[in-house]
Amino acid sequence: MNGKAKGAPGTKKLLIKPLKQQPKLPENFEQDTWARLEDAVDAVHRKRAVACSLEELYRAVEDMCTHKMQDGLYRRLQAACDAHISRALAGLQEQVQLDPVSFLDRADAVWQDYCASMLTVRCIFLYLDRTYVMGLPGLRSLFDMGLQLLRAHLERNPQVEARIVRGLLQLVERERHGDAVDRALVASLLRMLKDLGLYGDRFEAPFLAETAAFYRAEGAAKVAECSTAAYLEHCEVRLQQEHDRAAHYLDASTRRPLVAEAERQLVSAHLPALLAQSSFAELVDAQRTADLGRLYSLAARVSGLEALRAAWREYIQAGGAAIVKDEEKDKDMVDRLLALKGRLEAVLAASFGSAPTFGGTLRDALSYALNTRKDKPAELVAKFIDARLRAGGNKGLSEGELEEALDSALGLFRLINGKDTFEAFYKRDLAKRLLLGKSASLDAEKLMVAKLKAECGQAFTQGIEGMFTDMEVSKEQVKQFRVSHMNEGASSSRGGGGSGGGGGGPGSGGAEAGDGAAAAAGPRGSGRAAAGDGEGSGGASSSGGGGGIEFLPQVLTQQFWPTYTPLELNLPAELADLQSRFLRFYNAKAGGGGHRRLVWQHSLSTCLLRAAFTKGAKELSVSLAQAVILCLFNGADSLSFAEIGELSGLAGDEKELRRNLMSLSVGKVRLLKKSSKGPEVAEGDTFTFNADFSDPRYRIKVNTIQLKETQEEAQKTQEQVLVDRQHAIDAAVVRIMKTRKQLAHRLLVAEVLGQLKFSLTAADLKRRIESLIDREFLERDAADPQVYKYLA
Secondary structure, three states: OOOOOOOOOOOOOOOOOOOOOOOOOOOOHHHHHHHHHHHHHHHHHHOOOOOOOHHHHHHHHHHHHHOOOHHHHHHHHHHHHHHHHHHHHHHHHOOOOOOHHHHHHHHHHHHHHHHHHHHHHHHHOHHHHHHHHOOOOOOOOHHHHHHHHHHHHHHHOHHHHHHHHHHHHHHHHHHHOOOOOOHHHHHHHHHHHHHOOOHHHHHHHHHHHHHHHHHHHHHHHHHHHOOHHHHHHHHHHHHHHHHHHHHHOOOHHHHHHHHHHHHHHHOHHHHHHHHOHHHHHHHHHOOOHHHHHHHHHHHHHOOOHHHHHHHHHHHHHHHHHHHHHOHHHHHHHHHHHHHHHHHHHHHHHHHOOOOHHHHHHHHHHHHHHHOOOOOHHHHHHHHHHHHHHEOOOOOOOOHHHHHHHHHHHHHHHOOOOOHHHHHHHHHHHHHHHHHOOOEOOHHHHHHHHHHHHHHHOHHHHHHHHHHHHHHHHHHHHHHHHHHHOOOOOOOOOOOOEOOOEOOOOOOOOOEEEOOEEOOOOOOOOEEEEEEEEOOOOOEOOEEOOOOOOEEEOEEEEOOOOOOOOOOOOOOOHHHHHHHHHHHHHHHHHHOOOOOOOEEEEEEEEEEEEEEEEOOEEEEEEEEHHHHHHHHHOOOOOEEEHHHHHHHHOOOOOHHHHHHHHHHHHOOOOOOEEEOOOOOOOOOOOEEEEOOOOOOOOOEEEOOOHHHOOOHHHHHHHHHHHHHHHHHHHHHHHHHHHHHHOEEEHHHHHHHHHHHOOOOOOHHHHHHHHHHHHHOOOEEEOOOOOOEEEEOO
């Protein structure tokens, strides 16, 4: 170093000159260095102590790489590793005859040792791995190079490879049979196959094939020997086991195909058998909600929910239809349907998670079952509600329980197509409850009407609400009628009953607008009647006339109330007088214009008579017709069948006459004696008053046959429903055509069906259209007979 600085005075510059001659490597540097490295690699593989430190070995590798010896170093290291693997597999080849577990233990030991050795070798040759190998895309890293060498040797030793795979499959099978296996060993060897790239082809494919075969055989055997519930539980356990197996030692990629294969063989293959009605019905009938939940879960795993829903639908339709069509048990139909619906809803909630699709199927299938028998379920649902709302029908039920019962019935009503049939029977029963004072609670009645209104709309309940309005108006009319006649002289009628015939006590009578009026009373008695007029009806109660008769008329709007067959009676003079007085009072209030017409309805009238017997007086609750018959015996000891008919006015209605005489002479309360023996009333019978009648009760109710709905009455209601349906169809067609003027047949059918509240066949609708054409409301288009035109 010399020279002077050219800058500031006293500054010196340092210059370094290169060597005149480059240093040379020792003559045998590469061979000697590799010899040390080779010895170290061999020591590592053989688990011997390494002569040099790892740092010295790392520096040696670095020196060789620095002096451009990487290629040779990589090839020599590869050869050394190859030799070691060859020796290791040769030793393993000699042990293939060992039992599966022992052989797999040896194979795993070779694998673990090899992995540990390669990690140490990689640490020594890390400089080579990071500088040389990483820089050449086609060259494997040292660890991958070791794995590739191991794979190549395994492929050249197929017996060893096959022995490993077969041993693993055998261990899995043992575990499936319930034996305990070394899961860590299985997991380690499966990781080896995965790292070597042999997992998919060599292991997974045969593993899935054996899984399919195993569960195919097991599924067939279990289905044959187990109950449905036991098999479902077995499937659930097996699938969970396979899921756990995949999580513990299988590769993540195998879990899905493994579980899917098990599901296919255990569930899909046997789902038709599990869903067969005998099997499915067994679970539902026994309310095996846990097992049904398993079935739902398993079906969902194999895309089998539609098949399960079909079985669910079939079960409901079959079970519901069996109840509906069992005519011998019509009396219990609604209770049985509600019990079935309750069980099904419990299954839906507990087993099917209240799935909307299954809930919809429940409603549709139950609706199908209910409508397999035309109109009868609608009638019986109305009767069920009547029984709950009638006095004494809800005995023991709290308000909450009563509302729950009404809601349950409403749930069935919601599924019925013939809602007009329900309406007809409901209104008929409601009329009896209101007019005869048989309603348990007006609050409960109005609650039910509110529920129907919320369900079907105001149009459905308009008539029903009108019935309640009539009853309220009647109360006011009663007060006004009493005031109007407060100062009128009361007429009285007295008479002696032959053979101890009794005097009349307080009674009641009924009359309905447009149907006729009824009033009934005996001496010193009262009558109750219902009255009606063509436009509107109201109810009134008054005390007027003689003999202390309390007269309680009710005026009913004809359009709101059911129609009744008129009943002609010859009323006692006292009641006829009261009837005339009320008629004058009503006409005066209506303005006397004659636009309102009262038609008295005797069939709904009831009376409370006071009768004198040898063993004491009694009060008799009877119908108006029965009261008229009994009052005849105030003036006669004995009357023939014909005489009673003539005097009572029932001669023209022999059936009604027989019913009333039977209820008075052969029923539980025998107020009359008839000349012949037996339960029937003959035309030649003679009747006398039973003065010796006795009963521990003071007030006695005489059951009246005509107040109970008979088959004939039900048939008349059904016939009226059919007539009303024809009117509804005609009105709907005319209403639509009046708006549209011209419409094709198929479009008219669709619109009409959408407006009606009952089911309708195409044939029925076609007949009504033809009727409208005949009556010149419609005409066919000349060019297209399938198109209708409205005629103004």
